Amino acid sequence: MIKFLDLHKINERFRNALDARIKEVLDSGWYLLGKQDKTFEENFARYCGVKHCIGVANGLDALNLIIKAYGFGAGDEIIVPANTYIASILAISENGCTPVLVEPDINTYNINPDLIEEKITDKTKAIMVVHLYGQAVEMEKIWALAKKYNLKVIEDSAQAHGAMYQGRRTGNLGDASGFSFYPGKNLGCMGDGGAVTTNDDELAAKIRAIANYGSDYKYHHIYKGVNSRLDEIQAAVLDVKLPHLDKDNARRREIAKYYRENIKNPRIILPKTYSEDAHVWHVFVVRCDDRGALQKHLEANDIQTNIHYPTAPHKQGCYSEHGKLNLPITEKIHDEVISLPISPVMTQEEVKKVVETVNAFK
Ligand SMILES: *Cc1c(COP(=O)(O)O)cnc(C)c1O
Numbered sequence: 176m177i178k179f180l181d182l183h184k185i186n187e188r189f190r191n192a193l194d195a196r197i198k199e200v201l202d203s204g205w206y207l208l209g210k211q212d213k214t215f216e217e218n219f220a221r222y223c224g225v226k227h228c229i230g231v232a233n234g235l236d237a238l239n240l241i242i243k244a245y246g247f248g249a250g251d252e253i254i255v256p257a258n259t260y261i262a263s264i265l266a267i268s269e270n271g272c273t274p275v276l277v278e279p280d281i282n283t284y285n286i287n288p289d290l291i292e293e294k295i296t297d298k299t300k301a302i303m304v305v306h307l308y309g310q311a312v313e314m315e316k317i318w319a320l321a322k323k324y325n326l327k328v329i330e331d332s333a334q335a336h337g338a339m340y341q342g343r344r345t346g347n348l349g350d351a352s353g354f355s356f357y358p359g360k361n362l363g364c365m366g367d368g369g370a371v372t373t374n375d376d377e378l379a380a381k382i383r384a385i386a387n388y389g390s391d392y393k394y395h396h397i398y399k400g401v402n403s404r405l406d407e408i409q410a411a412v413l414d415v416k417l418p419h420l421d422k423d424n425a426r427r428r429e430i431a432k433y434y435r436e437n438i439k440n441p442r443i444i445l446p447k448t449y450s451e452d453a454h455v456w457h458v459f460v461v462r463c464d465d466r467g468a469l470q471k472h473l474e475a476n477d478i479q480t481n482i483h484y485p486t487a488p489h490k491q492g493c494y495s496e497h498g499k500l501n502l503p504i505t506e507k508i509h510d511e512v513i514s515l516p517i518s519p520v521m522t523q524e525e526v527k528k529v530v531e532t533v534n535a536f537k
Contacts, residue, residue, distance in 0.1 A: 177516055177525045179479040182358055184520040186365070189415050196411040203407075208387070211410040216370070218417055219354075222337075223346030225372045227379035230405025231386050234333040234355020237369040238266035238303075240403060241329055241351045244381045245301070247272050252298040253329075256286035257505040259305040261488045263331045266353075267303065268494075275299070276489055276497060278504045282447050284308060284460070288316035295320070301327040306335030306345050308483065309361065309427075309457035310448060314340050314348050329353070332372075334457040336362040337424045339450075346372040351382075356405075356413055361427070361457050362420050364409040423519035427456040430517050430526050434459060437530045442469075444511075458483050461533075462511040469536055470513055476532045481514045 186193065200211060212230050220228035231237050247253065249271040255263055257276035267274040275294050280287040284307050291302060302321060304312040314328075321328045328349035332338075335345045336354065346352040356368035371382050381398070384391045389400025405413075428451060435445050444462040448454040460483060463469045470480050487509045489497035515529055 177478045177521075177528060179481050179514070179516050180359055180518050181520055182363075185363075185518065188520070189419070192415045193412060196415050197408055200407045200411050206407050207404055209407050211407040211414065212405055215405075215410040215414040215417070218414060219370060220372060222417060222420070223344050223352075223372050225347045225352075226374045226376070227372065229371045229379060229383050229386065230410055231369045231371060231382075232403040232405065233367040234331075234353055234357060234360075234369040235262045235266055236386070236401075236403040237353030237355070237371045238263065238329070238331060239269055240382045240386055240401075241353060241371055241373075241378075242266060242270045242272065242301075243401075244351075244378055244385055245327060247300045250298060251300045252296060253301045253303055254286075254291055254294055254299060255303040256305050256307070257487065257489060257500070257502045258284060258286075258508050259307060259331070259488065260333070260484060261491065261493075262333070262355075263303060263305050264488050264494070272300070273298075274497075276500060276502065276505075278502055279307075279508065281504050281508070283310060283313070283449065284446075284508060285310060285312045286317075288313065288320075291317070291320055295324050295326075299324065299326060301329050303329040303331060304349065305331040305333075306338055308446070308460050309335050309338060309455040311335055311338040311340040311345050311348065311453045313449060327351070333357075333360060333369075335455055336360065337420055338455045339452040342452075347374070350375060351378060356409065361424060361455055362413065362416060364412045364416075366406075366409055368405050368409040368413065370405065424455040426519040427517055428454070430521060431456045431459055433526055434515065434517075434530060438533050440534050440536055442536065443533060456517055458514040459517040460512050460514050462508070463513060464511065466511055466513040469533075472536045473515075473529075473532055476528075478529055478532055479516060482512060483514050484509060484512075 330352035333355035389398030
């Protein structure tokens with residue numbers, strides 16, 4: 176069986192280092208907001224090329240905290256791609272803001288920058304970009320719009336640790352960025368974890384306080400905060416894995432290149448990228464006119480696949496207020512996509528078998 180993602184194999188490579196660092200936490204008797212958290216935050220900030228990293232409990236909280244710290248709420252609108260994992264949109268509505276859904280570009284699957292300006296109103300406060308499937312959004316036009324209309328740019332970088340645009344990494348492409356370290360992400364921990372990155376000193380201090388019960392120092396509460404912290408064990412795990420992220424992303428790129436050069440089935444539409452650096456291939460998403468049949472064919476040949484995602488957010492029950500929106504590109508993507516296995520631990524034989532099996536699909 177070729178697994179969609181073999182998490183055990185991914186973490187097994189680091190077993191000795193993980194054992195030692197987790198033991199360090201156990202021996203220290205200190206489990207939250209300690210040395211491991213501080214070390215990882217510094218290392219991840221350096222990796223992204225930003226001044227600040229704040230470890231938080233998960234990726235959804237990271238986005239939530241950014242919006243909360245900016246003080247956006249009821250009556251405010253935030254532009255977001257219609258084609259995204261629902262968490263991006265939940266972070267907006269959880270703060271009482273209105274998500275304004277914008278169609279993606281059918282070639283990159285990321286937000287279409289040419290469709291944003293017509294959606295900007297006097298209530299618009301921010302543009303949230305999502306570096307979907309691992310590909311950094313082409314930011315130039317978005318930066319220009321943000322400047323013209325005085326909007327914040329919030330990045331959802333949950334799928335794109337290490338992806339680059341114009342030589343800068345995600346996490347450093349907007350005013351603030353949310354990361355997830357959910358186990359299956361390119362940089363994943365062994366439970367839930369997330370982070371906010373930013374170059375804004377004031378915002379960083381505010382998010383750090385809000386995430387810790389709104390407290391800037393012990394038992395002194397300046398905001399009605401929440402509890403959202405990255406624990407010491409998860410920070411230790413992430414700090415062990417971070418130095419291997421670029422090598423892992425390079426292997427993903429190698430597999431993606433092999434797929435793109437060797438999958439030659441006219442029924443399959445392969446993913447495109449505008450630059451090799453831009454994509455870290457969190458998932459390898461192809462389109463097929465009958466993805467259900469393709470999925471069955473692969474399953475019958477012991478190859479696991481996944482669908483990112485089967486139902487568009489505006490078609491979900493929880494967003495019935497957006498259900499009548501006309502978003503044909505988003506719906507087409509949701510109807511046709513299927514993700515092939517890709518991970519740094521796949522063997523070349525496995526990669527070849529996926530190609531042969533996809534090519535044999537009639
Ligand atoms: C995974 C993910 C999130 C949420 O991260 P969690 O850590 O699961 O809360 C947000 N946005 C996108 C695009 C994601 O893929």
